[in-house]
Amino acid sequence: MDGDRRIAAEIIEAVGGKENIVSAAHCATRLRIMVKDKEQIDQSKVEHIEKVKGAFFNSGQYQVILGTGTVNKIYEEVIKLGVESSSKGEQTKEAAKSGSVFQRAIRSFGDVFVPIIPALVATGLFMGVRGLVMQEKILSLFGITPDHVPDNFILFTQVLTDTAFIFLPALVAWSTFRVFGGSPIIGLVLGLMLVSPSLPNAWEVAGGQAEVIKFFGFIPVVGYQGSVLPAFIAGIVGAKLEQQIRKRVPDTFDLIVTPFLTLLVMIFLALFIIGPIFHSVEEVMLHATVAVLEWPFGISGFIIGFLNQMIVITGVHHVFNLLEIQLLEKFGNNPYNAIVTCSVAAQGGAALAVGLKTKSKKLKALALPSSLSALLGITEPAIFGVNLRYFKPFVMGLIGGGVGGFFASIFGLKGTGMAITVIPGTLLYLNGQIVLYLLVNLIAIAVAFILTWLFGFHDKMLKNQE
Template identity: 40%
Template sequence: MNLKKEAKGILDAIGGQENIAAATHCVTRLRLSLHDESKVNQEELEKLESVKGSFSTNGQFQIVIGQGTVDKVYKEMTALGVGEASKDDVKSASAEKMNPLQKAIKTLADIFIPILPAIVTAGLLMGIYNILGGTGIFFDEKSLIEVYPQWADLANMINLIANTAFVFLPGLIGWSAVKKFGGNPLLGIVLGLMLVHPDLLNAWAYGEAVKNNSVPTWDLFGLTIEKIGYQGQVLPVLLASYVLAKIDIFLRNRIPDSIQLLFVGPIALLVTGFLTFIAIGPLMFGLGNLITDGLVAVFDQFAALGGLIYGALYPLLVVTGMHHTFLAVDIQLIGNTGTTFLWPILALSNISQGSAALGVMVATKDENLKGLSGSSGVSAYLGITEPALFGVNLRYKFPFVVALVSSAIAATVITIMNVQASSIGVGGVPGIFSILPQDWLWFLVGMAIVLALPFIATFLIAKQKKI
């Protein structure tokens, strides 16, 4: 491959160097902020040997090239005069072209993606605990630790380690959210941990305390405030983090550097704390319950329809970047009910896209496409679908449609059978470890659908089209 020629071809196809506001790259893609995306010649771009696909998302134009090659092409582009930029530079340039909805989605993504490794790790560990503590997996009506009690303490320790990320979830969100909003992230950690302080009534015990009329309260100058925590809650800490960050910025801009340590943190935390316990927390707690109760009611009353719609919509959400908003919904569901019925659909949708890509791999005689579809298919099986989506399935359209239909069918089946996940794990084949053990059978049925149906259908259509 003539890398210099490829770089020149990319520049020509995207409207020239003068059309680039900022350019960087990640592991597999060029990430460009363009002044005018209408100048891109998509047909000429995808004729290039190095280009495996391209798409526009969140104000960025991204070109899929592949691991090991993308950095070489980027270097050739910089040699041709394209200025090097960081990912933050590209994000800043891209944000100017976003509408309010895109900005809101990007904000949620920027908050939750940094804490995702901790949540996924916790989900996998909870899956191990589910295997050890689940009844009917190895023995009829008994768990492994009931038959072998010497394993009970090990299982208990695994459960403690796994639960930590969810018990102190507001601390993780507080750190990431305050950092995103421009405040001091350490204050965000303190804010999040404050909302789950052991002196507060645990949020999971709130319902029972209301029934028993035993909710503890504070009396602040005649104002009665419920003394409750916000374990597993997303919305209260998100809004509180925004308020904290804005107060922090306001104070830092007005208080001399020499005395900021004495005043900024204490004032910001005190004001935010009072506002949170008096207004933000109760309002957002109620709104979060309303959202989860509404979702649960819809899926209870119209299980087949709910599964069909979400299973079909999820790949489209990934294309637009809106899927990040549902991470918050999954976390809220787990916080309120202990399980989520949405996440299993996500896992099957990712597998479906991977199977379609592998169908292309087996059918095609093009060695470059065979390599791309094979590696991207395996990646999708492990929860990363973008290479399969943008590099293969959307490029040829029919694999994407086949995968979408297959995931909708599988989602309908598992939703009717009320398959639930106890946590968020790896959104692909390993996702079974996050499913409740009693639901494994029907999740495996759904997995069989998305492993076989998109692979076979895509293979047959690809052979007919001779791609």
């Protein structure tokens, strides 16, 4: 039996055998297994299997961390050994039935916003590149100044950087309908209605170039360019309304009546009730977020940098996607990213210290690649495979993240995007911030590394764990 097949067989056995497995799927780094009875899982046995970097039960799935590339090969062998396959989406729907109401709500929130993030990542990178090429030092290499940049080039960059935020409500409504059981195309049209050119443009209203329309003399109506919460709530209500209408309309008329009534009712609710109410709520949330980030003496940076990875392992960190999107839409920058990236880098520094200090070949082979993975922005192998397993390295990583976040806040670092951190995140700080960005990351890594080396790990922990 070759290595990958042997590992696959050992994983199957450790989770209770094929009879305890409902289905298997995989993502970029993890083998995701739906089990009938999680009590049959031998956690220690799984963690000691070759190439396994950690394992945990989350979102109704038993997730075995194997790493990029490796997970694909192991998954193929698991399927060949007779385990039923399923898509990640199918497992997510099944897993959504488990957990508390709060857990299911957070999971649904993440399912809505995660598919939108790649578009916003691309937008952030475009902003970073524009910030780089528009610097006087860079332009001087071509013998020009910012005043000599052609208007057509500025227009071209605006298309790249503004489109996703102009039509953000359409993206949010589309994804929300998809997650909550509606027709995504109806959600997309509803979202586009919220940014219709027939409505006063939200940014022009804010700039005093247009006026809000008052319906019935007291209901303010405006376009919702860049807005998130109104589209999200309208998407939930719209998806549920569509389901109810479809149940009551004869199949013969479903194609005509269901979308007509759904859009008619929802645009009324969205413009006159949901929009005004939740836009105000969104503004309150934004002001509260900005107020926290502006706490003096780097306090907010330390607290967020320290707590971030604790929040990540609970799975509720997707809530912050909404806040990051709001910051980017309102200000064109994201100070939260700079702080969070330090917490990610610090976990990599802690795992690196474990990998260099231990004499165990198995742990060294696990910790060193995991630290590299963290520096690429993926902390799961480092956290679940190394740091959290021995606990103290995880705590030292939290401290390192807090110290790095403190300096990120003191220096006023602000990324041009979201969702990418550490090495990939450098692309968000090309607008004159790159040196300070690298500095705060090095501080976070160094603090976590030194604390872990001195106080956070020794090989006796291996024996104690066993």
